[in-house]
Amino acid sequence: MNGNNNGMSRERLMQKLQMYSFAVYDALLYLDAYPDSAEALEFYNRNKRLEQEAMNEYERRFGKISLSCQEDSWQWTDGPWPWQNEEVR
Amino acid sequence: MRMEQNSRGSYNADFEQFSNFLRPKYGTREACPCNSNGNNGSVGGVNNGNGCGGCNHSGNNNSNNGHNNGCGNNCNNNRNDMGNVGGSNCNHHNNNNVHNTNTCPLAMVYAVKQEWQNIYDPEIALLNGTVFEELNMPFYKSGCSINGGCRGNSGNTRNGGCR
Numbered sequence: 001m002n003g004n005n006n007g008m009s010r011e012r013l014m015q016k017l018q019m020y021s022f023a024v025y026d027a028l029l030y031l032d033a034y035p036d037s038a039e040a041l042e043f044y045n046r047n048k049r050l051e052q053e054a055m056n057e058y059e060r061r062f063g064k065i066s067l068s069c070q071e072d073s074w075q076w077t078d079g080p081w082p083w084q085n086e087e088v089r
Numbered sequence: 090m091r092m093e094q095n096s097r098g099s100y101n102a103d104f105e106q107f108s109n110f111l112r113p114k115y116g117t118r119e120a121c122p123c124n125s126n127g128n129n130g131s132v133g134g135v136n137n138g139n140g141c142g143g144c145n146h147s148g149n150n151n152s153n154n155g156h157n158n159g160c161g162n163n164c165n166n167n168r169n170d171m172g173n174v175g176g177s178n179c180n181h182h183n184n185n186n187v188h189n190t191n192t193c194p195l196a197m198v199y200a201v202k203q204e205w206q207n208i209y210d211p212e213i214a215l216l217n218g219t220v221f222e223e224l225n226m227p228f229y230k231s232g233c234s235i236n237g238g239c240r241g242n243s244g245n246t247r248n249g250g251c252r
Binding site: 018019020022023026027030033034037039040043047050 | 203205208211212214215219220221
C-alpha cells in the first residue's frame with residue numbers, strides 16, 4: 001500500500017488514515033522504551049508522513065474530521081458520526 | 090541499580106554473588122533473579138524449595154518430575170522455555186506437578202528486551218491490534234494460542250487451548 005490516495009472512497013480513505021495512525025501510535029509506544037532505535041524512528045517517520053497525507057486528502061475531499069483541524073468554521077461537525085458509518089457507504 | 094566491580098573482582102554495590110550468578114542485595118527476599126544458563130527447576134525429584142520466581146533463558150523453569158520447586162507461575166511443558174516468556178500457567182504433559190504459590194515471592198516481574206523485528210504492514214497491524222508479530226497473541230477459549238501465550242508445539246490447539 002502506498003500513499004496514493006487519489007480517487008479513494010471516503011470509507012477506504014478513513015480506513016487508511018486509521019491504519020497509519022495506529023502504526024504511528026504503536027511505534028511511539030516502542031519508542032518510549034527504545035528511543036534510540038533507528039529502525040523504529042524510520043518506521044514512525046514514514047507512517048507519520050503517510051498518515052498526514054491521508055489526513056490532508058480526506059479533509060480536502062470530505063471536510064475536517066476533528067476539532068484540532070479547525071480553521072475558520074465548525075465544519076468538523078458536519079461529517080459522519082461513528083454511529084452513522086453505515087449510511088456513508 | 091549500580092553494578093560495580095571492586096579491586097578484588099567482586100561486585101560490591103547493589104548486587105552480591107549468589108551461587109553462580111549475581112543477585113540484587115535487597116528487594117527480592119529469597120527469590121533468585123534470572124539465570125541465563127542454569128536451571129531454576131527441580132529435575133532430580135527433590136523439593137529444592139528455593140522459591141525461584143525468575144526466568145532463565147536457556148534452561149528449564151519447570152519441575153519435571155512432579156516435585157515442587159516453589160515456582161508457581163511458569164509454564165510446565167517438559168521442554169525448554171526459550172520461547173515462552175509469558176508465565177501463563179499452562180501445564181502441558183505435566184504429571185503430578187504441584188504448584189505451591191505460598192512459597193513464591195510477591196510481584197516478581199521481568200521484562201524482556203524487545204527487538205524491532207517482524208513488523209507488520211500497517212494494514213495487517215490494524216487488523217491484529219499490534220504492529221509486532223511477536224506480540225500478536227490472541228487468546229482462545231481455553232487459554233493458549235498457537236502464536237502466543239504458551240508458544241511452541243507442546244500441545245497448544247487453536248480451538249481448545251492447552252491439551
